[in-house]
Amino acid sequence: MSAELSTSETTRAFRTARDLLVAYREDYETAYREFRWPEFERFNWARDWFDALAVEQPEVAALTIVEEDGAAETLTYAEMAERSRQVAGWLAANGVKQGDRVLIVLGNVVPLWEIMLACIRLGAVMIPATTLLTDTDLADRISRGDVRCVVTASSDVDRYTGIADHCIRVAVGSLLDGAHASADAAAGWLRYDETLDFEPDAVPEVDTAADDPMLLYFTSGTTSQPKLVEHTHVSYPIGHLSTMYWIGLQPGDIHLNVSSPGWAKHSWSNVFAPWNAGATVFLYNYSRFDAAKMLDVLATYGVTTFCAPPTVWRMLIQADLSAVEVAVRECISAGEPLNPEVIEQVRAAWDITIRDGFGQTETTAQIGNSPGQPVKPGSMGRPLPGYAIALIDPATDEIGDDGEICLELAPKPVALMRGYRDAPELTDEVMRGGFYHTGDVASRDEDGYITYVGRADDVFKASDYRISPFELESVLIEHPAVAEAAVVPSPDPVRLAVPKAYVVLAAGYEPSRELAGEILTYCREHLAAYKRIRRIEFAELPKTISGKIRRVELRASEAERTDQGEYSYDEADFRDT
The missing domain is CATH 3.30.300.30 (ANL, C-terminal domain)
Structure with a gap:
């Protein structure tokens, strides 16, 4: 498509791809055969997609956050669009420019979503990070991420003294109200509350190329030092159409995903996938997980799609699932493979099969058990629309039914990362031979279902x-x-x-x-x-x-x-x- 595409034409092209996946939500063969990634030279998801939804469904809840004490806050699509424009204008007025890197260290609070949309509007590059990082980790993120702006909770500003003095610093919450913030530490910090008074019309119109960097994620570092994964203005926003399809999200859904900010799965299921669908992002904040309370929240708020990591599912089945009547239609697990025993217990209680899937920080959902399809015990499903999967023998490089999960690069999937930032040798290594190499090993059966074996580093030999x-x-x-x-x-x-x-x-x-x-x-x-x-x-x-x-x-x-x-x-x- 040409660079001259207007916003409305871009929106229509994105919608066509999305609507195909919604229409064939339970017809895997047709969805996989017919889907094509929309291709753009210029794209800005906040302007070209989210704003269009805000006009079409202004009163639909875009975000609802429920606290442990029952307090709740909701922003509609129209309100979220306006707030993100205010925040974008305010950040620009305070020196944040296109291409600047913004470290965002916040919990599940409304400003997190406002800031992420604002950064997309400005063409600023987000670096989401977990609040659990140590001071050493924060210093590493700021240094290796070449951070220009830091956004964090006001109670944590003292942690940045000496490591972020050169940055634009934004404090969310009332400065000096936190238990650890001191007057000296608070000096030089901007107050996020000032965004509420900013005129939303004064927002710079930033033209972002499809291949411009939009997001940097540090990997979790299970086997080595965290790598810096770079995504573009299309790889995650458009790429998460596959995640939307895997989850089975539809317009109007209320989607609860148990995930902490700072990790890719949070962006997967708490930002891009549900907002691609026009659904509501629903969060439940708790200090300590309580299975009974989580079940009550699912029932009380009419959650329709629910995604949780295996650890949460294992804790949930220790409660009486059948004692609560829920409106949940889709149950999803991600993060690590889910054990069959857990799946069986949930099916017995709710008559719903938890559907597993596979993806990485470097990609969106690549493989999954999609809605309405037979689920084979132990299998994580089939390749999702937009992905061509090859299993390559690490020893012989032969393609077969057992081997490393690899993505064909001809053509390169839109949803694949641009590469590892500032590490071309690592990028070349995983992109070798015309394939992206995931480092995960699997097997494929005669029906095309793929079963996870393990990380290539974790699989071992015993007695040959x-x-x-x-x-x-x-x-x-x-x-x-x-x-x-x-x-x-x-x-x-x-x-x-x-x-x-x-x-x-x-x-x-x-x-x-x-x-x-x-x-x-x-x-x-x-x-x-x-x-x-x-x-x-x-x-x-x-x-x-x-x-x-x-x-x-x-x-x-x-x-x-x-x-x-x-x-x-x-x-x-x-x-x-």
């Missing part, structure tokens, strides 16, 4: 058999005493390595030799002999601040500790009992 940690963990989690588990190779003089499980116990269970023997016996009865878990240890699991298990730490410590004979229980301990 390839072992998928996830497959073994799925069996472990079926035992009532097991809340979470991680399987890693444990060095063995005969087999080279044997599977060892690190186990977190469910409430009401205590570590003991007897329990270890019971869990090992259960696994022996439910796994092929070559997959048997040979060792077990009760321990907390090391995780990234996004909640993903750092198996790389367990592998490293296991190799060191086993050399010293320091593991908790071995199957040999139970041969005479």
